[in-house]
Structure formats: C-alpha cells, structure tokens
Amino acid sequence: MLPNRIMEAFELDIQRLEEVEDSKSSTVVRCELTNSETVFVKIPYSKIKFEREREAYDILKNNVRTPSLLATWEGDDTYSGALLLSKLDGISLAQQKASPNIAYEVGILQGNMHNVAPSDKTVLKGIDNEFSNWTGFVERQFYSFAEDVKEVMEASLYKKAIVHFEKLKELLPAPDGPSFVHMDFRAANILVDDKGIAGVLDFESVRFGSTEIDFTKLYRDYLSKDSALFDAFQEGYKTVRPMINLELVLSFYQFVDAFNSIGWSKRRGLEEHFDFYKENAERVKDFVL
Incomplete structure (x- = not known):
C-alpha cells in the first residue's frame, strides 16, 4: 500500500495505514502514527501531476x-x-446533508480560488497558464480523449458527439480569467466540519484558465439536486467576484466532461473503471440523442 522507500523518506513511524477509496487517479494513504497524529501520503499518477499538486499549495496559501x-x-x-500532507478535520461535502447555507459557503470558497491569478514573478514547472488560447486548450483535451473514445463508442454515436461538440463550442462566451481553476472541483474534494467549509483537496489537474470549466462537476454531483442549492451557491460566489452566466x-462542459471521462476510463483501464465508463456513456447519449 505504501512503499518502504516513501515511509523512510518521510521518516514515518506508522501504527496503521488505510488507502483512501475515492481517489480516482492517484494513490492516497491515511497514516495513523504512533504519536497519535494522522497524516496523508499522496503518490500522484504522473510527474506533472506531482508538480501541479506541489505548486498549488504555495499558490493558494492565504487565499x-x-x-x-x-x-x-x-x-x-x-x-x-x-507529498506528505496534514489532516484537515471534517467530512466530504458528498457525505454531508445538503443545505443552502453550505452551498453559499462553497460559492465563497470557489470565488476565492478563482480570484487567484497567475504571478509574473513566479516560474511554474507544473501549472500551465492556458487562458490566452482557452478554446485551443479545451479542443486539445477533447480530441486527445476522442482517440480513446473512438475505440469504445459506436461509430454513429461518436460522429454525433463530435458534431455536438463543434456546434456548442461556437456558442461559448468570451473566457473569464485568467483564474486558478481546480478542474476537479467536486463534492468529494470539499471538506466540511461543524463550523462550515473546512477546506479543499486534490490539485493534480489544476491550471490557470477560464472559470467556466470549473463549475461542471460540482453542478453534476451537488448543485443540480436542488435549485435552492444552486441559487445559494451563486449568491455566495457573487460576494467575492462576478459570476458568469x-x-x-x-451544457457544453457537462457534455465535454462526460465524453472526456469515457476516454479517461479507456486510457486508465476499462475493466477497472467500467462503472464510471458506463455512467458517462449514458450521459453522452442523453446529450446527443
């Protein structure tokens, strides 16, 4: 579960280990130490994800x-x-009973994150600024995953998905940013405690770019369940910065998320991620048929 070389590098005196189940990409291990302290070790899937995660903690500090x-x-x-990380107390938003008050605070959290802009004084190895060619970035991601999707999707549905992407892409407004965008801002990556929002996790996919991409997964998993949550979230966000329409x-980014998730499932192993693949395949059908 946790290689000896990593335990030795961090000089961990471990009493108990437990792998975190909801980490889709990287390996995350909860470590209970003999001194009663709890820490987490995260082993990112790739070197670029390691660099992004490491840089994000410094960028977001004090924000x-x-x-x-x-x-x-x-x-x-x-x-x-x-990466050796401290423990944030709380449970994930996905486990918390939904309430407009919490949704309002989530809006403030994401607004604060989107207010973080790239610095001219800092050279980053992992986090790219994609804002200047935002449409090109979205296209590159989509068509990269399309190569994988083509292998597992029926040909006529695949063609309809490509046409759907190109049609909706032309309707997008001007990009909003450049902002720090999480790219995986979902309920499982937001922690809540009895006082409210405790913090946010998982920065291996972050970029500087347009905020428009960053609402998709939270809406899919949380905000779409109740219009009161959606309204409260937007009100909280607007206390920090203007909200785009x-x-x-x-609609565009929900479709792109579902399509790209099919490609991701194929790329990482369809058998291992079959349920995730099947869920997103149904979502793509709902969008294009």
Missing part, C-alpha cells in the same frame, strides 16, 4: 484553506514522487 504540505519526496524510476456554459 483558500488546504491541507498543509509537510514534505515532498521527488520520486524515482518507479514512483512519480510523493452559467446557463451559457454548463
């Missing part, structure tokens, strides 16, 4: 609450690297 980055290990020929972008 958004995150776990503390206690130490890093640069990796070797087998592992991309590892989500009606103009959500």
Whole structure:
C-alpha cells in the first residue's frame, strides 16, 4: 500500500495505514502514527501531476484553506514522487446533508480560488497558464480523449458527439480569467466540519484558465439536486467576484466532461473503471440523442 522507500523518506513511524477509496487517479494513504497524529501520503499518477499538486499549495496559501504540505519526496524510476500532507478535520461535502447555507459557503470558497491569478514573478514547472488560447486548450483535451473514445463508442454515436461538440463550442462566451481553476472541483474534494467549509483537496489537474470549466462537476454531483442549492451557491460566489452566466456554459462542459471521462476510463483501464465508463456513456447519449 505504501512503499518502504516513501515511509523512510518521510521518516514515518506508522501504527496503521488505510488507502483512501475515492481517489480516482492517484494513490492516497491515511497514516495513523504512533504519536497519535494522522497524516496523508499522496503518490500522484504522473510527474506533472506531482508538480501541479506541489505548486498549488504555495499558490493558494492565504487565499483558500488546504491541507498543509509537510514534505515532498521527488520520486524515482518507479514512483512519480510523493507529498506528505496534514489532516484537515471534517467530512466530504458528498457525505454531508445538503443545505443552502453550505452551498453559499462553497460559492465563497470557489470565488476565492478563482480570484487567484497567475504571478509574473513566479516560474511554474507544473501549472500551465492556458487562458490566452482557452478554446485551443479545451479542443486539445477533447480530441486527445476522442482517440480513446473512438475505440469504445459506436461509430454513429461518436460522429454525433463530435458534431455536438463543434456546434456548442461556437456558442461559448468570451473566457473569464485568467483564474486558478481546480478542474476537479467536486463534492468529494470539499471538506466540511461543524463550523462550515473546512477546506479543499486534490490539485493534480489544476491550471490557470477560464472559470467556466470549473463549475461542471460540482453542478453534476451537488448543485443540480436542488435549485435552492444552486441559487445559494451563486449568491455566495457573487460576494467575492462576478459570476458568469452559467446557463451559457454548463451544457457544453457537462457534455465535454462526460465524453472526456469515457476516454479517461479507456486510457486508465476499462475493466477497472467500467462503472464510471458506463455512467458517462449514458450521459453522452442523453446529450446527443
């Protein structure tokens, strides 16, 4: 579960280990130490994801609450690297009973994150600024995953999906940013405690870009369940920064998310991720048929 070389690098005196189940991409291990402290070790899927995650903690410091980055290990020929993270108390938003008050706070959280802009003074190795050619970035991601989707999707449905993408792309408003965009801002990556929002997790996919892409997964998993949640979220967000017209972008990015998720499932192993693949295949059909 946790290689000895990583435990030795972080000098961890471990009493109990438990792998975190909801980490779709990287390996995350909860470590209970003999001194009663709890920390987390994250082993990102790739080197670029390791670099993004490491840089994000410094960028978000004093802007958004995150776990503390206690130490890093640069990796070797087998592992991309590892991050030692403090524990944030709380449970995921996905486990919390939904309420407009919490949705309002989530809006503030995401607004604060989107207010973080790229700095001219900092050279980053992992986090790219995609804002200047935002449409090109979205296209590159879509057509990269399309190569995988083509292998598992019926040909006529695949063609309709491509046409759907090109049609909706032309209707997008001007990009909003450049902002720090999480790219995986979903309920499972937001922690809540008895006081409200405790923090946000998982920065291996982050970019600087347009905010419009960043509402999709939260809407899919949480905000779409109740219009009161959606309204409260937007009100909270607007206390920090202006909110784009989500009606103009959500349909496009929900479709792109479902399509790209099919490609991701194929790329990472269809058998292992079959349920995720099947769920998103049905979503694509709903969009284009």
